[in-house]
Amino acid sequence: MSTDGRILSGMSVLATVVEAGSFSRAGELLGMSTSGVSRAISRLEQRLGIRLLDRSTRSLHLTGEGASLYARAAPHLEGIEEAANYVSGAAVAVRGTLRVSLNRLFARHLLAPRLDELHRRHPGLNLVTVPPLDSGELIAEGIDVAVRFGPQPASTMASRLLLETRVMTLASPDYLARHGRPAHPEQLKDHDCIQYTDPQRGRPFDWEFHRDGRVLPVDTTGRLTTSDVDLMLQACASGAGVAQILELTARDLLQQGRLLELFPDWPGETYPLYAIRPSRRLAPAAVEAFLDFCVEICRDAAAQGLPAAMR
Numbered sequence: 001m002s003t004d005g006r007i008l009s010g011m012s013v014l015a016t017v018v019e020a021g022s023f024s025r026a027g028e029l030l031g032m033s034t035s036g037v038s039r040a041i042s043r044l045e046q047r048l049g050i051r052l053l054d055r056s057t058r059s060l061h062l063t064g065e066g067a068s069l070y071a072r073a074a075p076h077l078e079g080i081e082e083a084a085n086y087v088s089g090a091a092v093a094v095r096g097t098l099r100v101s102l103n104r105l106f107a108r109h110l111l112a113p114r115l116d117e118l119h120r121r122h123p124g125l126n127l128v129t130v131p132p133l134d135s136g137e138l139i140a141e142g143i144d145v146a147v148r149f150g151p152q153p154a155s156t157m158a159s160r161l162l163l164e165t166r167v168m169t170l171a172s173p174d175y176l177a178r179h180g181r182p183a184h185p186e187q188l189k190d191h192d193c194i195q196y197t198d199p200q201r202g203r204p205f206d207w208e209f210h211r212d213g214r215v216l217p218v219d220t221t222g223r224l225t226t227s228d229v230d231l232m233l234q235a236c237a238s239g240a241g242v243a244q245i246l247e248l249t250a251r252d253l254l255q256q257g258r259l260l261e262l263f264p265d266w267p268g269e270t271y272p273l274y275a276i277r278p279s280r281r282l283a284p285a286a287v288e289a290f291l292d293f294c295v296e297i298c299r300d301a302a303a304q305g306l307p308a309a310m311r
Contacts, residue, residue: 010044013037014052018062018070038295085173094289095124101146105229105249106162106273114278114297121293125286132199138278144287146276147294149246158277160291163298164270165248170210170259174239182242185218185263192241193220197227205242210268246271248301273298 011267013030016037020026030037032115045052062070102111107129118125130141138211140148144174152159174286182188188207195204204225209216222241226232230251236243237258253259277287 007044007047010040010047013040014066014070015073016043017060022060034133041239047079061139074197076197094122094285096286097126097128098290099128099142100132100290101130101138101141101143101148103132103148103273105149105246106147109248109251110297110301111294114293116294118290122286122289125289127290138209138276143278145290145294147273148276149271149273151272152274152276160275160295162273162275163248163302164272165246165269167244167269168247168250169242169244169262169266170236170250170254171242171262172237172239172259173257175241176237176260178239180304182262185216185266188218188220188242191220192244193222194232194236195220195222195225196229196232196240196244197225199227205244208269209263209266211266214259214268216266 013026013032016030017026019024019027023041024034026032027034027037031041041053048069050065050069051063052069054061054063130143132148133141133143133146147162169188173195179191182191185207193207197204207218207220209218220242224232224235224240226235229245232243233245233249233253234239236245237253242262247254250259254261275291277291
């Protein structure tokens with residue numbers, strides 16, 4: 001069996017360009033210049049006798065032939081990577097550096113208190129954290145694992161449910177002393193409700209209340225709208241208004257009595273936390289070890305009665 005190494009090399013560059021979305025970002029991932037990436041694609045096109053990419057000043061897209069080639073070749077490139085990982089020990093040894101994109105609440109409340117345990121268990125494993133990213137950016141940014149809240153859309157990415165935590169409607173004792181305690185969710189129309197903006201959609205979350213399969217939407221308004229969870233939490237605890245907050249985030253203030261749950265008889269709304277990796281192919285041992293650790297610390301949180309309930 002003979003293999004044209006130039007085609008194999010060019011296909012690797014093409015796959016990186018497709019996944020990264022640009023020549024410049026692909027060059028960063030491959031350690032090449034942008035012009036070097038462009039030349040590699042041109043050489044591959046010349047060798048195959050077809051145009052693979054339509055280029056413009058603002059974007060690039062696979063041609064029909066390019067899309068067909070990529071669809072057929074990508075699984076084989078992944079297989080080569082798996083084989084290389086295996087023989088290098090990456091498939092069986094927990095070592096190396098993982099780039100992880102972590103939700104701040106998970107990182108602060110669950111991972112950070114157990115990091116020393118992770119380091120002692122896997123001394124050869126290093127973590128580099130980056131801010132939360134959109135799904136489309138995970139491959140381009142070279143992310144190995146992402147941990148984030150919210151339902152995950154169908155994609156080629158592999159996802160694992162870590163936990164579900166309740167959505168609670170909270171207010172401080174001071175706020176309730178000044179404005180009265182609402183007896184029913186619909187009475188929140190008369191209260192100052194802190195609005196949390198969904199970073200993905202760019203608009204505030206709708207307020208809902210769940211009980212026994214029933215969903216009650218309530219229109220609320222307030223003088224503070226924010227995408228900063230810490231600001232929302234502290235503003236609520238300081239008496240600035242009513243807020244809907246994940247129980248996982250608010251547990252300390254609840255235990256201290258600085259926040260009170262308004263509607264414990266509407267306990268049905270939960271929000272999921274997922275771990276995601278950008279490919280469904282066999283993961284190196286370091287990725288699996290980190291994922292297993294995330295599952296473990298979430299399971300332990302549920303077993304200890306902390307405000308996180310596994311599905």
